[in-house]
Amino acid sequence: MDITKLTVHELQEKLSKKEISITDITKAYVDNIEKYEKDVQAFITPLSEEALEKAKELEAKVEAGEIKSNLAGIPIGIKDNICTKGIKTTCASKMLENFISPYNATVMEKINDENMINLGKLNMDEFAMGASTEYSYFQKTRNPWNLNTVPGGSSGGVAAAVAANMVPWALGSDTGGSIRQPASFCGVVGLKPTYGLVSRYGLVAFASSLDQIGPITKDVKDAAILLNVIAGKDEKDTTSVNKEKVDYTKALKNDVKGLKIGIPKEYFGDGINSEVKAKLKEAIETYKKLGATVEEFSLGIADYALATYYIIACAEASSNLGRFDGIRYGYRTENYTNLKDIYRNSRSEGFGEEVKRRIILGTYVLSSGYYDAYYKKAQQVRTLVKKEFDKAFEKYDVLLTPTSPTVAFEIGTKSNNPLEMYLADICTVSVNIAGLPGISIPCGVDSKGMPIGMQLIGNKFMEETILNAAYTYEQETKFRENYQPTFKGGAN
Amino acid sequence: MKVSKEELIHIAKLANLNLKEEEIDTYLLHLQDILNFANIVNNAKVEGLEETIGANDNYNVFRKDEVKVFENNEGLLQNAPEKERNMFKIPKVIQ
Numbered sequence: 001m002d003i004t005k006l007t008v009h010e011l012q013e014k015l016s017k018k019e020i021s022i023t024d025i026t027k028a029y030v031d032n033i034e035k036y037e038k039d040v041q042a043f044i045t046p047l048s049e050e051a052l053e054k055a056k057e058l059e060a061k062v063e064a065g066e067i068k069s070n071l072a073g074i075p076i077g078i079k080d081n082i083c084t085k086g087i088k089t090t091c092a093s094k095m096l097e098n099f100i101s102p103y104n105a106t107v108m109e110k111i112n113d114e115n116m117i118n119l120g121k122l123n124m125d126e127f128a129m130g131a132s133t134e135y136s137y138f139q140k141t142r143n144p145w146n147l148n149t150v151p152g153g154s155s156g157g158v159a160a161a162v163a164a165n166m167v168p169w170a171l172g173s174d175t176g177g178s179i180r181q182p183a184s185f186c187g188v189v190g191l192k193p194t195y196g197l198v199s200r201y202g203l204v205a206f207a208s209s210l211d212q213i214g215p216i217t218k219d220v221k222d223a224a225i226l227l228n229v230i231a232g233k234d235e236k237d238t239t240s241v242n243k244e245k246v247d248y249t250k251a252l253k254n255d256v257k258g259l260k261i262g263i264p265k266e267y268f269g270d271g272i273n274s275e276v277k278a279k280l281k282e283a284i285e286t287y288k289k290l291g292a293t294v295e296e297f298s299l300g301i302a303d304y305a306l307a308t309y310y311i312i313a314c315a316e317a318s319s320n321l322g323r324f325d326g327i328r329y330g331y332r333t334e335n336y337t338n339l340k341d342i343y344r345n346s347r348s349e350g351f352g353e354e355v356k357r358r359i360i361l362g363t364y365v366l367s368s369g370y371y372d373a374y375y376k377k378a379q380q381v382r383t384l385v386k387k388e389f390d391k392a393f394e395k396y397d398v399l400l401t402p403t404s405p406t407v408a409f410e411i412g413t414k415s416n417n418p419l420e421m422y423l424a425d426i427c428t429v430s431v432n433i434a435g436l437p438g439i440s441i442p443c444g445v446d447s448k449g450m451p452i453g454m455q456l457i458g459n460k461f462m463e464e465t466i467l468n469a470a471y472t473y474e475q476e477t478k479f480r481e482n483y484q485p486t487f488k489g490g491a492n
Numbered sequence: 493m494k495v496s497k498e499e500l501i502h503i504a505k506l507a508n509l510n511l512k513e514e515e516i517d518t519y520l521l522h523l524q525d526i527l528n529f530a531n532i533v534n535n536a537k538v539e540g541l542e543e544t545i546g547a548n549d550n551y552n553v554f555r556k557d558e559v560k561v562f563e564n565n566e567g568l569l570q571n572a573p574e575k576e577r578n579m580f581k582i583p584k585v586i587q
Binding site for chain 1 (some may be wrong): 493495500503504506507508509510511519522523525526527529530531532533534535536537538541542543544545546547548550553555562564567568570571572573574580582583584585587
């Protein structure tokens with residue numbers, strides 16, 4: 001039995017039957033990291049030794065009955081923009097290359113309360129700005145399905161590590177698709193929760209009104225289990241919402257009879273690759289066969305959503321990243337004589353090109369003279385986007401779209417053309433603008449064997465509905481049993 | 493809208509960023525490209541619509557104004573590029 005091929009709920013079962021031990025699990029993952037990391041490059045800070053020690057310690061405590069959590073000893077990977085006390089949190093930036101957080105993000109407190117084991121901090125685009133993880137200051141992560149292609153982004157290291165079985169599951173963050181799009185590229189499950197369901201405290205801010213932490217997992221049930229752990233109101237994040245605690249695994253009914261699925265036709269237009277479209281159409285047929293009703297409709301805002309997203313996200317980023325000044329933490333230039341020099345030179349030397357580009361764009365759309373034409377307009381369009389979704393959810397329970405217009409593209413093909421890279425987010429951004437939950441699950445592979453992702457969008461706080469829809473499809477189609485990454489390519 | 497070189501340099505200055513002479517043309521090209529694309533928002537029918545500032549409708553979230561001591565001083569200061577005793581150190585501000 002290859003332990004690393006099991007899902008977390010399968011691991012839990014074997015642990016409770018004492019068929020395997022906590023150390024067996026951690027050891028198996030550490031071995032896989034040893035084996036695949038040189039090709040995949042998913043980790044910024046691997047914690048293999050610490051994890052093995054922790055496993056031993058937890059095993060003794062569980063044995064002695066001191067720990068009750070049924071997630072004790074389950075390993076996890078963490079995106080490197082989530083603060084981990086005493087462990088580097090770099091945001092894949094030179095700016096934070098040596099930053100050690102003095103506190104834990106709220107989600108890390110919850111992970112630690114369950115006594116899970118942190119296997120390491122995972123690669124991403126610098127400050128989560130990108131769709132390919134090529135904008136990491138440290139390394140380019142490679143897609144386990146074809147090492148010459150990108151894993152997507154910005155949570156590229158996260159999705160690649162899960163796909164390569166180097167971690168059983170992981171936490172990512174999603175501002176405009178950064179969980180869902182890499183999950184789609186790497187053939188795994190990625191859930192972006194409703195804005196406010198999960199505390200953002202300790203997530204290094206990119207665009208505060210759009211950011212949300214969520215799980216990347218091997219299957220839908222694991223996503224529900226991890227969401228159970230991280231969801232909840234937090235007094236340290238005033239945008240987190242007080243909701244009654246639900247057990248998301250209870251929503252997985254394996255039944256979509258009578259479910260009303262809306263297909264926004266704008267997401268099946270010319271810009272979407274034909275093989276992607278074909279697989280999505282098959283998925284739609286599967287849902288019909290399973291008893292869901294499916295109807296095409298027009299979501300009028302699709303054209304505006306991407307532009308609106310980049311205006312709002314960059315505006316917020318330009319403000320959020322103002323804190324990096326070389327004084328209290330982060331990179332400080334060696335080249336200064338006065339305070340102003342420290343600010344400007346530290347920022348100019350510490351930030352990468354894409355981050356600077358977005359700060360400049362954000363500063364531009366907020367500057368006097370352009371505020372009304374761009375930022376104010378974008379905020380009004382945001383209202384329009386929310387209204388359009390509200391209308392759609394009066395008729396449908398779930399909206400179904402591709403997660404990305406294409407499968408994973410080759411490394412180096414888009415990194416010099418920012419606008420083309422931005423277009424990779426076209427199917428995912430409107431979900432963040434409206435603050436909705438969205439999940440990406442694999443729905444097949446293209447003619448070259450690369451995974452294709454399907455996105456299911458739900459109304460606010462209707463995670464249970466999209467999880468059940470995703471789960472039912474997954475049970476019917478069994479993607480993981482039919483397809484596994486091959487680690488081909490990568491000679492160059 | 494057309495962005496001039498002077499405007500780009502001004503914006504970069506506002507954002508506390510230096511642009512090297514050889515970088516300016518590329519930044520200008522990319523910024524122009526993105527703005528041309530972003531202009532599409534001006535076609536949206538938004539007359540009379542309120543601006544949305546957040547993803548949920550939370551409004552004025554209050555809590556008691558109680559002091560909570562953050563005890564990990566050492567953890568905070570270990571990240572300081574330069575410090576003296578228990579303080580962050582910066583160059584002289586008033587010449």
